[in-house]
Amino acid sequence: MRSFPLFCIAALLVSALSTPAQAVLPPPPPPRLEARAWILVDANSGRVITSRNADEAVEPASLTKLMTAYAVFSALREGRVGLDTETTVSERAWRAGGSRMFIDVGSRVSIDDLLQGMIVQSGNDASLALAEAIAGSEETFASLMNQHAKALGMRGSHFLNSAGLPAEGHLVTARDMATLARAIIGRFPGEYRRYSQREFTWNGITQPNRNGLLDRDPSVDGMKTGYTEAAGYCLVSSAQRDGMRLIAVVMGAKGPKQREDASLALLSYGFNFFETVKLHEAGAALGKARVFGAEDGEAAFGPASEVFFTIPRGRAAEVVAATELRPGLQAPLAADTPVGKLRLTLDGKLVALRDLYPLAAVPEGGIFRRAWDGVAAWLE
Numbered sequence: 001m002r003s004f005p006l007f008c009i010a011a012l013l014v015s016a017l018s019t020p021a022q023a024v025l026p027p028p029p030p031p032r033l034e035a036r037a038w039i040l041v042d043a044n045s046g047r048v049i050t051s052r053n054a055d056e057a058v059e060p061a062s063l064t065k066l067m068t069a070y071a072v073f074s075a076l077r078e079g080r081v082g083l084d085t086e087t088t089v090s091e092r093a094w095r096a097g098g099s100r101m102f103i104d105v106g107s108r109v110s111i112d113d114l115l116q117g118m119i120v121q122s123g124n125d126a127s128l129a130l131a132e133a134i135a136g137s138e139e140t141f142a143s144l145m146n147q148h149a150k151a152l153g154m155r156g157s158h159f160l161n162s163a164g165l166p167a168e169g170h171l172v173t174a175r176d177m178a179t180l181a182r183a184i185i186g187r188f189p190g191e192y193r194r195y196s197q198r199e200f201t202w203n204g205i206t207q208p209n210r211n212g213l214l215d216r217d218p219s220v221d222g223m224k225t226g227y228t229e230a231a232g233y234c235l236v237s238s239a240q241r242d243g244m245r246l247i248a249v250v251m252g253a254k255g256p257k258q259r260e261d262a263s264l265a266l267l268s269y270g271f272n273f274f275e276t277v278k279l280h281e282a283g284a285a286l287g288k289a290r291v292f293g294a295e296d297g298e299a300a301f302g303p304a305s306e307v308f309f310t311i312p313r314g315r316a317a318e319v320v321a322a323t324e325l326r327p328g329l330q331a332p333l334a335a336d337t338p339v340g341k342l343r344l345t346l347d348g349k350l351v352a353l354r355d356l357y358p359l360a361a362v363p364e365g366g367i368f369r370r371a372w373d374g375v376a377a378w379l380e
Helices: 006-018 061-077 111-119 124-135 138-152 174-187 189-196 256-273 367-379
Strands: 037-042 048-052 086-088 108-110 199-202 205-208 220-228 232-241 244-253 274-280 287-290 298-303 307-312 320-325 340-346 349-358
Touching: 037 174, 037 256, 048 174, 048 256, 061 111, 061 124, 061 138, 061 174, 061 189, 061 220, 061 232, 086 111, 086 124, 108 111, 111 124, 111 189, 111 199, 124 138, 138 174, 174 189, 174 220, 174 232, 174 244, 189 220, 220 256, 232 256, 244 256, 256 274, 307 340, 307 349
Parallel strands: none
Antiparallel strands: 037 048, 037 244, 086 108, 199 205, 220 232, 232 244, 274 307, 287 298, 298 349, 320 340, 340 349
16 A cells, blocks of 8 residues: 655656656456455555445345454444453353353353454354353343444344344344445454454363464464354455455355455455555644634644545546535634545546544634734635
């Protein structure tokens, strides 16, 4: 991933216009995969590079545990539980079928160990124990999962249990899974490292991570597999090469190798034919805007977060950056008040759009400044 300040984009544009440039071939068509649905997304920019049936509601199987983990990570951040918090394993959790961590009924197990059992071993028992530890019951926890899904904008997903066991109405979309993966990677980087753990031992039983891509590609460092007969073989994977991070979601493949092959094909396509550019740092000034009634008569503005854009390789010099500021800005202005937009386009098509904000709150100036600017605003 490359980083470009705004003035460099402008300079590259001038250079591209004044000197002959070798033609850059467009990316070839994306690979066709043997799966029901898929999507490839850049983790930093959010750009969808390619997809198929990405908004089709499908059964997620154990991909559900990504949302279970997100809810637990959120509870940890909010201080409602700690990694060393222990919970008593219920009989319901102990009896959970399918893949298991093999926790014993009545035993005390920490949140930390349960997370490893769920993420590495895909333990359904660990998932249910976590749900009960966070919300008291799995039913209440499922409501919490849906609240998080709504907050993240996962409009096509609905959760009924913590492990991904088949249930009528328990559905997700590939696009929503990519959104969830981005949120975990971006908001909980310390916890995300758990997804690259190769194995975990509990009760004397060592189980390997079910994500076979961890051994097939060293750039892959997560995330989660899933399988039921109805869902097929599913995989959310993430990889990072040269600072560029991609997320691939494959749903409904015919076998474990097919889901891995499809995921690698997506990741390779994205890394080989696209690049992600960092245009601007969060908190850095992009320019200054006229603000009537402010002591200095103006205020510095910029995006609230880092600005990334993803484009075909070799075309960064052709990106056009433009700022559009609201006319007649008036003090006082809070730091979270949008004052305009940053638009990035390539071939006339939008590649990034970000709101612009004052870098700090803009208070009113003195009476003479307000009076002077009042006359100036009237004349304008």
